[in-house]
Amino acid sequence: MDVGKLTQPFVKLTWGDLDLTEFSSGGMRPQPIFYNVKMQLEKTSAAPTLEFNFSPSPPAFQAFVDCKTNRLDQPITLEIGYAMGDVMAIKFFYAGCAFATGHEMDITVYAVAPIKGAWTNNRINFTMEKAVPLKDFPALVKEKCGE
Numbered sequence: 001m002d003v004g005k006l007t008q009p010f011v012k013l014t015w016g017d018l019d020l021t022e023f024s025s026g027g028m029r030p031q032p033i034f035y036n037v038k039m040q041l042e043k044t045s046a047a048p049t050l051e052f053n054f055s056p057s058p059p060a061f062q063a064f065v066d067c068k069t070n071r072l073d074q075p076i077t078l079e080i081g082y083a084m085g086d087v088m089a090i091k092f093f094y095a096g097c098a099f100a101t102g103h104e105m106d107i108t109v110y111a112v113a114p115i116k117g118a119w120t121n122n123r124i125n126f127t128m129e130k131a132v133p134l135k136d137f138p139a140l141v142k143e144k145c146g147e
Contacts, residue, residue: 009080011037013052015067016074025059033060039078039090048113050078050092056105064107068097076111 013020013034022030038051054060072094081087092111100106 009082012077012079013037014077016071018063018067018071020063023059023063025062028059033057033063037078037080039080048090048092049095050076050090050109050111050113052109054107054109056107061107064109067094067109075114076109 011021013032020034021032023033024030033055034052035055036051036053040046040049042048054064075091075093077089077091079087079089090113092113095110095112097110098106098108
């Protein structure tokens with residue numbers, strides 16, 4: 001192993017235009033307000049999933065309430081990699097959350113990628129209230145993926 005190289009990958013998390021990695025509120029210095037990030041990529045028909053926790057702090061709770069109130073339809077983007085190496089970025093959409101109080105206060109957010117299928121063989125699957133003509137489908141996919 002080379003001396004001075006990081007063995008811990010970096011993680012950047014944004015929800016819409018809100019950067020959860022460099023969050024700043026009330027004059028505090030920018031800092032991450034999440035932890036315990038878990039991403040699952042399967043080689044089956046399951047869609048990629050994301051799970052993370054908001055830090056148990058007033059600024060993190062403020063950000064969670066803002067996201068839950070104003071950003072449910074915006075993509076959650078996870079970037080993971082090494083500072084001097086490859087970076088992988090995947091977009092997810094909010095799927096639910098769990099909230100616990102007490103000695104181990106916890107807010108867990110669950111998200112799922114808009115792509116369905118093995119991440120090496122992506123198939124798009126959207127449930128639509130009304131049919132979309134095939135010629136309009138590429139625009140729908142770009143809209144749903146946040147591009």
